[in-house]
Amino acid sequence: MLSPKIAVLVPCYNEALTIEKVVKDFQHHIPEAEIFVYDNNSKDATVELATKAGAIVGNEKKQGKANVVFRMFREIDADLYIMIDGDDTYPVECIREMVDQFIENNCDMLVGDRLSNKSYKKENKRAFHNFGNNLVRNLINIFFGSELKDILSGYRIFSRKFVKNYASSIKGFELETDLSIYALHYGLAIEEYSINYRDRPEGSVSKLNTFTDGFKVIKLFFNLVRLYKPLLFFGMVSIVLFVLGILFMIIPIREYFEYQYVYKVPTLIFSIMLIIVSILSLATGLILDNISIIDKKNFKVRYNNTN
Template sequence: MSEYDDVCVLLPTMDEVETVARVVEAFRNAGLDGVLVIDGGSTDGTQEAAREAGARVVEQSGRGKGQAVREAVRDHIDAPYVVMADADATYDAGDVDAMLDPLLSGEAVHVIGNRFADMRPGAMTQLNRIGNRLINLSFRAIHGEQYRDILSGYRAFTRESFRRLHLTADGFGIETEMAVECVKNRQSVAVVPITYRERPGGSATNLHPIRDGGVIFLELYRKAKTNNPLFYFGSLGAISTSAGALMTGYVLYDWIVNGIPHEIIAIGAVGAATLGIQLLIFGFLADMILSLHREQVARYERAVDDGSDR
């Protein structure tokens, strides 16, 4: 009987025939017999290769990595602990002990593998490195937590904690959304160092840096609406107020210097400034409401804990 009988390894795949078998075998050799491959309809033999390597294979009903992860945890996994990884052989199955230790010890309910702790040469292009750094800095600025590598696809979490996250992203934004939801739900998160390797020759990435990077930035900003409303509405208000101030400056300059009035622009300037100020005020009010809500939730949780201890 393995010490990891309560753990399921989740591998979302899409045309990963070159690497999926070695990834499945690596995790099985590490002592994790429960490997689930959820496939997005590969046509290159990925599903057959995964089955031959000993994985349980299901085909997802929708499209995209995010939808695959949600469907797998909701409908196909009964184990209380889940290890999520990519099937491209960039992650080291030997790191799974470090990934699971915080879960099994009760230190955390969600674990993120930090790829930057041991990133091998060629594992990530310079453009992707810069993009990852910018996204992590933005996450820290917007959501107030330092998870070091929120885009890491190597995760471990309890099935129960995952089901409490409100996840809607269908594509590669799922990792970002999981990080934001962990902050929003105040889940205990551990970050552990892992090895990140170059993709083996012959395998192609499904990631499009510019397109998917834009989606991730938008996801970070969109999620600020409920997790950091002061930033979300405040930034919109600042932009609108600044636009109003610039238009006002132009109208005054052209009127004073050239004697040319701009009534329409002046009306637009007043409208933009008024909207901006209202958004700033709304941001402050929303932030106060969110703070009070979190205090009430904390009090309720303490009351429940005190009641269960009696």
């Protein structure tokens, strides 16, 4: 059996302090892999240092991690893709074991799980990140019936089929959430590998904003629930509107039975409107759910036909 062609994908923005080490670590631990560093308008020496270390360097002018990864997925040809950040927070020494697990279990995506290991809480100095990770993980596991431990990890391995079929309209650090939900929605084979996480070295600055990026991730989650589980989303909206409609209707109904006349006509009209919109919302969910089922079937055909 021929060994798979492995590509290491390192999207970068101002990682001059660590990029050389990341490249050399991969060269040492998995020398047969081609290492690609794609720069995203860095203002420091990231490009020069990555080139010096022996990486194949490309660039993406559209700002945002997702834009960089999309270009890498589109331009790089391999059998197996390893995605990792260039900040040296993820361990490379375990990559051989991760690749072996990925191949042996015929995965579509393998995630480097930081949260099962106590090192993440110890090393990560941003308390709200821990809270955000747990919140997003719990929401996704509840809505998609999964048991994933780390939704937001940037350390992943993908199959060629996954990479060549993946599509999204996001731009930035919501990428990991989108990748996880995409795989869950289409029933792809996902596994996790527990890793030791370490915080950025002194002098290296994170590009993440805890609250701004956290809000984007939560917003993306609900947009993806609307897209991938329309009956659940619009069904919940329908129930809320229907209950509100019934509550607003209580007053005019009580008036009618008490006085044989409705004085609060605007309230009655508003309640009827809420109930009508509730029914329309449910109908929308049913229609979109059927479309989603057809999309899943078409995706499976495309996925299985990908070489």
